[in-house]
Each structure stands twice: as structure tokens, then as C-alpha cells.
Amino acid sequence: MKNLINRYATPLTTGFFLVSLISGVALFFHWAPGLFHGMHEWLSMVLLVPFALHLWKNWGPMVGYINRKTLFVPLLLSVLIAIPFAVSSTGGKQGGNPAFAAVQLVSKAPLVDSAALFNNTPDELVARLRQRGLAVTSSGDNLNQIAQSAKMQPAQLIAELMNDRK
Incomplete structure (x- = not known):
């Protein structure tokens, strides 16, 4: 099992991230949203599995980030950037781009x-x-x-x- 994780965690994370990146950019620019919407949602969920494997494989360095307290500022910044998207209201529905609102x-x-x-x-x-x-x-x-x-x-x-x- 450890060999499987070491061999495939990072390549699978990279592959699914690239799919998520491309479909996310296509959705942002409204290029064929019917084609990319389902792909983006489902494959982003599938990305959670290789991400978890990647996290498991790299748990030692992750603990190093936690011990050096260098993980907290980027995580906090990520949450702060996400909040306006989560709380903005566009057309009565939650979420969305604040610029559209x-x-x-x-x-x-x-x-x-x-x-x-x-x-x-x-x-x-x-x-x-x-x-x-x-x-x-x-x-x-x-x-x-x-x-x-x-x-x-x-x-x-x-x-x-x-x-x-x-």
C-alpha cells in the first residue's frame, strides 16, 4: 500500500488538479459551460482521494509547516479570500462572484x-x-x-x- 501511495499520490493529484484547473478556467470564461460544469464538479470531488493520499505521503513536511507556524497564515488568507464569494448574494442565491453582484x-x-x-x-x-x-x-x-x-x-x-x- 505504501508503495502505491508513494508512486501515485503526487501524479494523480497533479493530473486531477490540471483537469480541475482547465475546467475551472473554462467555466470562469463561460466556454462551453454545459461541457465543463459536470466534469469540474465530479472530478474535483474525485481529486479529494489523491489529495488525501498526497497529504498522507507528505505528512512529515506538513507537520513541519505546522510546527514552524507557516501553514496558518496561508490557510487563514485562503479562508478570508473565500468569504466574500460564500456570503455574496446574486439574484437571491448564495455564492457567486462578488463582481457579478x-x-x-x-x-x-x-x-x-x-x-x-x-x-x-x-x-x-x-x-x-x-x-x-x-x-x-x-x-x-x-x-x-x-x-x-x-x-x-x-x-x-x-x-x-x-x-x-x-
Whole structure:
């Protein structure tokens, strides 16, 4: 058993990590999510087995990290980075990317409230949007409504406004 662990723990961990890495990057960039979603979820679960074997094989060095107290800061940092993703709310469901939650908030806010994000007064933002040929009735409209009427995604409109702001 020990020979099996020594021979395959690290190569299996590396192989499944690479699969998880590639599928995770594909999911992040929305490349064929139907193809990668199930693969990423299931093979990430399978990764737990070689990870446990790898941990067992390398338990001595792991104890060294614990004794030198060099393991705690990276673990704490990892948890702190994960917390915003775990507690952010997007569309009523838990989890997700906080940046997507921010786009949702900005796109649903009336122009009178979101104009400052684009270094504009509400009237300037209305004028900028109208110059782009977009239908805006007042500063009470929001970017979500304006983008939908133009058959575009709100995030695309926000990106364009950020790129050409004054």
C-alpha cells in the first residue's frame, strides 16, 4: 500500500488538479459551460482521494509547516479570500462572484444614483447614453432597462461606459 501511495499520490493529484484547473478556467470564461460544469464538479470531488493520499505521503513536511507556524497564515488568507464569494448574494442565491453582484447592483440602480460611478452627473450620463443612440426617458431609468431595450447585456453597457468615460 505504501508503495502505491508513494508512486501515485503526487501524479494523480497533479493530473486531477490540471483537469480541475482547465475546467475551472473554462467555466470562469463561460466556454462551453454545459461541457465543463459536470466534469469540474465530479472530478474535483474525485481529486479529494489523491489529495488525501498526497497529504498522507507528505505528512512529515506538513507537520513541519505546522510546527514552524507557516501553514496558518496561508490557510487563514485562503479562508478570508473565500468569504466574500460564500456570503455574496446574486439574484437571491448564495455564492457567486462578488463582481457579478456589483454589476447587478449598478445595472438596477437609477441613473441618478449610478452616474457618479462613470464620473458624470445624472444629466451628463443621460446625454452620453442618448449620444450612443440608446433610449433613455429620464435619469430615473436604469442601465438594465436601457441595455435590454438595445438588446445588449448590462455588463457590456457598463464596460463601454467605463472605457470611454471622460
